[in-house]
Amino acid sequence: MRRQLPLTVEEVMKVDNKLVLxxxxxxxxxxxxxxxKFPDRVYNVGxxxxxxxxxxxxxxxxxxxPVVHTISAFLVERAFEQIKNDFGYQGLGGxxxxxxxxxxxxxxxxxxxxxxxxxxxxxxxxxxxxxxxTPAEFDSLFKQSYRDGRPTYFRMSFRxxxxxxxxxxxxxxxxxxxxxxxxxxxxxxxERVEEACKDLDVTILYYTTVAPFDGDTLRExxxxxxxxxxxxxxxxxxxxxxxxxxxxxxxxxxYIGIPLEFPHHYGSLxxxxxxxxxxxDDIRTRIKxxxxxx
Amino acid sequence: MIAxxxxxxxxxxxxxxxxxPAALSxxxxxxxxxxxxxxxxxxxxxxxxxxxxxLSKGHAxxxxxxxxxxxxxxxxxxxxxxxxxxxxxxxxxxRTLVPGVEASTGSLGHGFPMAVGLALAAxxxxxPSKVYVIVGDGECNEGAVWESxxxxxxHKLDNLYCIVDHNHSGxxxxxxxxxxxxxxxxxxxxxxINGHDQEAIYAAITQRSDGKPVAVIAETVKGKGCKIxxxxxxxxxxxxxxxxxxxxxxxxT
Numbered sequence: 001m002r003r004q005l006p007l008t009v010e011e012v013m014k015v016d017n018k019l020v021l022x023x024x025x026x027x028x029x030x031x032x033x034x035x036x037k038f039p040d041r042v043y044n045v046g047x048x049x050x051x052x053x054x055x056x057x058x059x060x061x062x063x064x065x066p067v068v069h070t071i072s073a074f075l076v077e078r079a080f081e082q083i084k085n086d087f088g089y090q091g092l093g094g095x096x097x098x099x100x101x102x103x104x105x106x107x108x109x110x111x112x113x114x115x116x117x118x119x120x121x122x123x124x125x126x127x128x129x130x131x132x133x134t135p136a137e138f139d140s141l142f143k144q145s146y147r148d149g150r151p152t153y154f155r156m157s158f159r160x161x162x163x164x165x166x167x168x169x170x171x172x173x174x175x176x177x178x179x180x181x182x183x184x185x186x187x188x189x190x191e192r193v194e195e196a197c198k199d200l201d202v203t204i205l206y207y208t209t210v211a212p213f214d215g216d217t218l219r220e221x222x223x224x225x226x227x228x229x230x231x232x233x234x235x236x237x238x239x240x241x242x243x244x245x246x247x248x249x250x251x252x253x254x255y256i257g258i259p260l261e262f263p264h265h266y267g268s269l270x271x272x273x274x275x276x277x278x279x280x281d282d283i284r285t286r287i288k289x290x291x292x293x294x
Numbered sequence: 295m296i297a298x299x300x301x302x303x304x305x306x307x308x309x310x311x312x313x314x315p316a317a318l319s320x321x322x323x324x325x326x327x328x329x330x331x332x333x334x335x336x337x338x339x340x341x342x343x344x345x346x347x348x349l350s351k352g353h354a355x356x357x358x359x360x361x362x363x364x365x366x367x368x369x370x371x372x373x374x375x376x377x378x379x380x381x382x383x384x385x386x387x388x389r390t391l392v393p394g395v396e397a398s399t400g401s402l403g404h405g406f407p408m409a410v411g412l413a414l415a416a417x418x419x420x421x422p423s424k425v426y427v428i429v430g431d432g433e434c435n436e437g438a439v440w441e442s443x444x445x446x447x448x449h450k451l452d453n454l455y456c457i458v459d460h461n462h463s464g465x466x467x468x469x470x471x472x473x474x475x476x477x478x479x480x481x482x483x484x485x486x487i488n489g490h491d492q493e494a495i496y497a498a499i500t501q502r503s504d505g506k507p508v509a510v511i512a513e514t515v516k517g518k519g520c521k522i523x524x525x526x527x528x529x530x531x532x533x534x535x536x537x538x539x540x541x542x543x544x545x546x547t
Contacts, residue, residue: 020418040418046448051407051441058411061396062419063342066411081401086408090398091390 001156002027002099004135008142009067010034013041016147020059022052024070026099049074053082053096060092065147071105072098072114076153080120083151088124093149095142097156102232102258104158107266115258118210119237121153128152129211131187131232136164137208144169157232158269159188167208172217175204180291181226184218186210186238189230196284200291202228210238215245225250228287231257254290256283295321296546299519301360301373303542307533309377311385315517315529317357319461319489320349320428323512324361326495327426336367339394343421346412348397350405351430351459352386358395359383367394403436405429406456410442413454413507426455426499431473432464440480443509447481452503456482459489461516463530477509489514519547 010033013019020041023031028044035042045052049070056066068075075098076083087094098117105112121127128150132138138154145152165173175185175194178201185193186207197204203223207214210231218227229235229242235257242253258276265275273279277286299318306312328334332345349358356376363370368382375381382391386400399405409427416423429439446454458473470476477484483504487494489512498510516530517523520542534542 020415043414043449045445048438048441048445050403050438051410051445054404054407054438055411055414055442055445058408058413059415060411061346061408062412062415064415064418082404085398085401086404089388 001132001135001138001158001160003030004138005069005097005156006030006034008139010037012143012146013038016065017041018063018065018147019067020064021067021069022056023068024049024052024074026070049079050082053079054086056094057082057086057090057092060087060094065093065095067095067097067146069097069099071100071112072117072155073100073112076114076117076120083121083127084124087151088126093147093151095146095152095154097154099156101155101157103263103272104269106269106272109266110262110264115234117153117155118233122211122237122240124151126150127211128209129155130169130209131155131157132167132208133161133187133190133206134164135160137167140167141169141208155187157188159232161188161191165206170209170212170214172214173206174217174221175206177221178202178223180224181228181287182218182221182223183228183287184230186231189232192278192280192283193230195280196287200287202287213238213241213245215241218242218245219247222246222249222251225252226290227251227253228290229253229255229257230283231255234258234260254286256286295325296519298325298360298364299546300543302356303520303534303539305360305373305376306356307539308374310533311377312356313353313385313531314356314520315523315526316351316354316430318518318520318523319514319516320351320354320459321357321361321518322490322492323428323457323459323495324357326492326499328361328365330496331499332426334394335365336393339367343423345423346396346409346425348399348405348409348412348425348427349387350399350409350427351402351433352399352405355383355385355387358387359392362392362394368392402430402433403438406439406442407445409454409456410445410451413446413451414449416453417451424453424455426457428457428459430464431458431460431462431470432467434458434470434473435464435468443477443480443482446507450505451507452505454507455499455510456507457499457510457512459514460511461514462525463516473511474509477511482507482509484509484511486511486513490518521545
């Protein structure tokens with residue numbers, strides 16, 4: 001997905017002279033062509049995420065559409081207050097594109113990981129959160145939403161699904177329908193969820209926007225009184241939205257995401273997925289066991 | 295100026311809210327900006343090529359409110375509701391509520407980098423806009439202030455003027471030392487002035503920039519003009535009794 005980012009930004013810059021890119025000394029090589037073509041709208045600002053974010057707000061106040069890019073831990077967690085005050089409270093639009101989400105930067109350790117991003121940003125009223133499953137989906141979702149006047153976070157995962165779909169900003173897709181339960185797959189979890197549920201009689205919903213949360217599609221597709229939420233960040237970040245969507249209907253909800261703990265491990269993504277029981281086999285086992293009669 | 299100081303004290307006292315000494319500290323600077331430099335009026339406040347002012351030390355908002363009221367941005371009578379539930383005026387300014395307020399500040403260290411962004415945007419747009427920002431000396435404890443100082447020099451933002459309200463309120467916590475030298479060492483064109491001398495303020499914030507951002511270190515007195523409050527930590531967030539109030543008003547300078 002990181003390779004798609006400069007391509008998408010450069011393409012949009014060609015047709016929209018309001019787009020300005022600020023990045024924090026991350027992905028410099030990838031942005032070299034955009035920087036050469038648009039030297040007055042592409043800036044490697046340096047390693048100062050808080051000022052970069054406020055500076056982006058200043059650009060937005062002058063009518064520009066800022067895109068701010070760096071590693072999610074620093075974009076979201078270090079500059080959270082700047083996103084909250086300078087964009088959210090002030091009613092300004094901007095696009096924040098984070099890389100190194102979840103434990104993607106596995107060998108770098110927890111300082112460079114950010115499984116909390118969605119839960120944290122959910123606390124900013126009006127914040128939009130996009131979790132693309134593939135590079136093509138990022139490209140599409142960015143073009144659909146980048147100039148909507150709201151603060152929008154795009155979560156660029158190292159993991160991608162093999163197949164892209166026609167995703168619509170703010171809408172969930174019904175992947176398949178079944179009777180015994182509903183399974184939500186968020187962004188890059190889709191491929192694993194489809195594999196896990198290939199012979200299970202369940203409905204699968206695919207979410208690439210988690211704020212605003214498409215409660216209508218969930219409400220219309222609740223099946224079997226059971227809901228599994230498979231999400232690539234700390235479990236339960238969308239719990240309030242899900243509770244609002246399910247309302248008074250009796251639904252047993254199981255969250256299958258990253259547990260709230262620091263992984264003191266390195267190695268590979270596959271190893272971390274196995275450690276947190278997030279492989280396709282693990283997801284299948286967890287769903288199947290919950291579907292067994294009591 | 296005495297009339298404006300009286301308004302600040304009466305409005306804050308009635309609401310039991312607002313930082314009176316901080317507002318008095320920057321009042322001369324605000325007045326010069328809005329009276330002689332910015333050229334922003336209620337009619338031009340949406341002009342995309344206007345000059346911009348950001349009050350980065352948002353807790354001095356009551357000073358900005360009385361100046362904006364005096365310049366016709368809104369009905370001065372509205373100020374009597376300062377701090378009330380339905381008022382547009384709070385302890386920190388809200389750009390979505392108050393006509394003429396450019397940025398919702400309050401959390402220190404945000405307004406200055408926003409001003410850097412505004413100045414950069416003006417240059418991208420090739421507009422003649424200048425951007426003025428007031429930061430407090432205590433606010434200069436924030437790392438974002440010095441990040442911004444580096445950014446402004448790196449991008450050669452000679453349309454940016456940073457006015458430091460150096461009322462020494464932060465000295466007891468973290469003494470910043472020689473502020474002019476600090477900004478100069480970051481590459482700014484810096485001057486130090488008496489922040490209550492309106493001619494000196496005017497000269498400093500209209501000086502030609504030599505390809506660099508301009509820092510104006512305004513030596514000010516917290517609570518300026520209200521003797522009992524001047525340089526008194528006790529009055530940072532305190533309000534007079536009715537008897538004290540009338541005495542304060544009668545002795546304002």
